Amino acid sequence: MLSSVFSTAASGLSAQQKRMEAIASNVANVDTPDYRRKEVDMVSTGSGVRAVVSEGPAGQGVDLATEIVDMIETKMAYEANVAVMETGMDMWDALMSALAPEDRDERWR
Template identity: 40%
Template sequence: MTLSVAMSISLSGMQAQQNRAAATAKNVANAMTPGYDRLQSKMTTVEGGGVIARVQPSGEAALPGSSNVDLAEEMLNLVEAEIGFKANASAWETGADMWDVLISIKRD
């Protein structure tokens, strides 16, 4: 695996977690909207490396006059997205640091 591929994989992970956090924000914003069907994020691996978040309605039944959003579950999803984003950002930063070292070695 090349360094650029590793950085591309971590970038796709950050983008997927960003999509997941956006879906969670929509769910929280619409928690009190009658009939709202919460959005779910499903992570799917991409051939060649990486991941993509597919956001789709859950399809679960909502109680009459309310939504099927559980705010505790949404907060957990947000924390998980934050941790996943930070892990991928750390991997990307490590790759960027390695590029800097390679460039400085080549110049010398």
């Protein structure tokens, strides 16, 4: 169970990193003629999430206000995944502390 918690949180962290990279590219190219804004869709993988990056329609351009809002959302989602990871580690620590010394994993001996 705990491995699935870590796997899900790790996939979320990776997906948000990809999303932030797309936002950075959009901001860097705000004044580039004919630049096609990168759009990110989150796709469920069954055991987590994956970011799929695609190019938006031609002529749409980049709106900095939209990019800032997306950046804030990405930061909040990344922090939420970090909190899930930390909670999973706390759960693991509590489990290892409750076990008899001979039943603990190697790092607790």
